[in-house]
Amino acid sequence: MNATSDDARRAALPRISQRIGSITESATLAVDARAKALKAAGRPVIGFGAGEPDFPTPDYVVEAAVAAAREPKFHRYSPAAGLPQLREAIAGKTLRDSGYAVDPAQVLVTNGGKQAVYESFAALLDPGDEVLVPSPFWTTYPEVITLAGGVPMEVFAGPEQGYLVTVDQLEAALTPRTKVLLFVSPSNPTGAVYGPEAVREIGEWAAERGLWVVTDEIYEHLTYDDVPFTSIATAAPSLGDRVVILNGVAKTYAMTGWRVGWMVGPKDLVKAATNLQSHATSNVANVSQMAALAAVSGPLTAVDEMKMAFDRRRRAMVDGLNAIDGVECPTPHGAFYAYADVRPLLGRSLAGATPATSAELATLILEKVEVAVVPGEAFGPSGYLRLSYALGDEDLATGVGRLQEFLGSAR
Structure with a gap:
């Protein structure tokens, strides 16, 4: 029995609706999932991706x-x-x-x-x-x-x-x-x-x-x-x-x-x-x-204690990022993110590669020095990296240190 033209049209309809098919995955959750998967595999990944406090619920x-x-x-x-x-x-x-x-x-x-x-x-x-x-x-x-x-x-x-x-x-x-x-x-x-x-x-x-x-x-x-x-x-x-x-x-x-x-x-x-x-x-x-x-x-006591830690980490991260040639990071006055301008680094040679976008740079950073950051494309134009400082002080220092050594080698 031959299919009618209506049957053929129905068969050609997309499996996923255009409305839902056009939605992209949450970039921040994707970066965090990738970092956690690498950690589970034994890789010493430092994750600056997720906007998630590292403290327990009060x-x-x-x-x-x-x-x-x-x-x-x-x-x-x-x-x-x-x-x-x-x-x-x-x-x-x-x-x-x-x-x-x-x-x-x-x-x-x-x-x-x-x-x-x-x-x-x-x-x-x-x-x-x-x-x-x-x-x-x-x-x-x-x-x-x-x-x-x-x-x-x-x-x-x-x-x-x-x-x-x-x-x-x-x-x-x-x-x-x-x-x-x-x-x-x-x-x-x-x-x-x-x-x-x-x-x-x-x-x-x-x-x-x-x-x-x-x-x-x-x-x-x-x-x-x-x-x-x-x-x-x-x-x-x-x-x-x-x-x-x-x-x-x-x-x-x-x-x-x-x-x-x-x-x-x-x-x-x-x-x-x-x-x-x-x-x-x-x-x-x-x-x-x-x-x-x-x-x-309830009281805001626990909130104030977390805020003191975030403040300390904020200063350490901004100072560390601004010490890298080609990185400009304004001091954030809220939340727990630093948003670094890395446009001067794009087009430079890094570990044998020449990233043209912040997405490419973020991928290179994860592959070469095992630090997870979120590229600017997730939040608007290319040329920026978002780093969350809602993680432990030791991990923050280690991750920023890796960034300084790696990005400082750009030529």
Whole structure:
């Protein structure tokens, strides 16, 4: 029996949808997985790839999870938007840390910060809507914007301006299709932190242009050199109800594996995102939610101790990188990343190779000196390397030492 033309057309359809097939793997997770695989094989790899604190989750948080695991009521489904007591605590924490008063009904608890990012854009964007994305950007932002039907519009700020975009740059990128400004401070991957006046100016500009602002505040507690964290939601009250705050427990409380994040926004948007989540994943694991409740309701003592270690490592990494000829690394004032400009090294001879891009350079570094870094292509233009200093002091010193010896040999 001969196949009809319709049968032939169906047979020719791609196996994977174009929408999903166009998504690239998370570059940071890929680098981290490669580093861990090499370590498991006995290679002495130093991993600067993952943005993951090397500290254990605080004891009181773990104990809260253990207690919750013994409670039969937490063995069942719970509301898709999150446990009521956790939503209330997050509202209180948002007022405490961001100065932004919200009702618990404006909080949606998500499976990690990434789900909050995706659901925010999925609820906001229609096909063709544009999002201004300051660059360098976290690798996931453009992917989820595209998946949600939007168009990411990169606005690049280089090391000469501290990786901080200006209102003039944003204005130049504005089009009639622009609906959202993504605002991240402190920044992943650069560690840049916008000052209070710059935050106010950008927020007021967005309000004047009728834009939504989606602001990721997950590194809010990790700033250094007396540089303050400033929430755009409070710095620019004229934004009204067109602001969405994204956050989670992963970075502040060393809880990356617990997978609890949240979004805070106007009730109609949160309701729409909750409807989406009710079909996608239902509720976040209750044991993790109770751990998050202990974290956001508890003291910041453990956070301050981790921050002191990050600060020490930050200074050591920046000094070590800037000692390499051809590397320029501005001092980051937030998060736990250094973003090094390595453009002068591209095209030079290194170990018999001549890397033309930072991706090629990162591969060469891993192969030759067993140090894992993330290339700039994951965050925007080529020519940069991101290194996380959320690892032990000894490993950091060893890894930077290898970089100094290897990159210092470039000719």
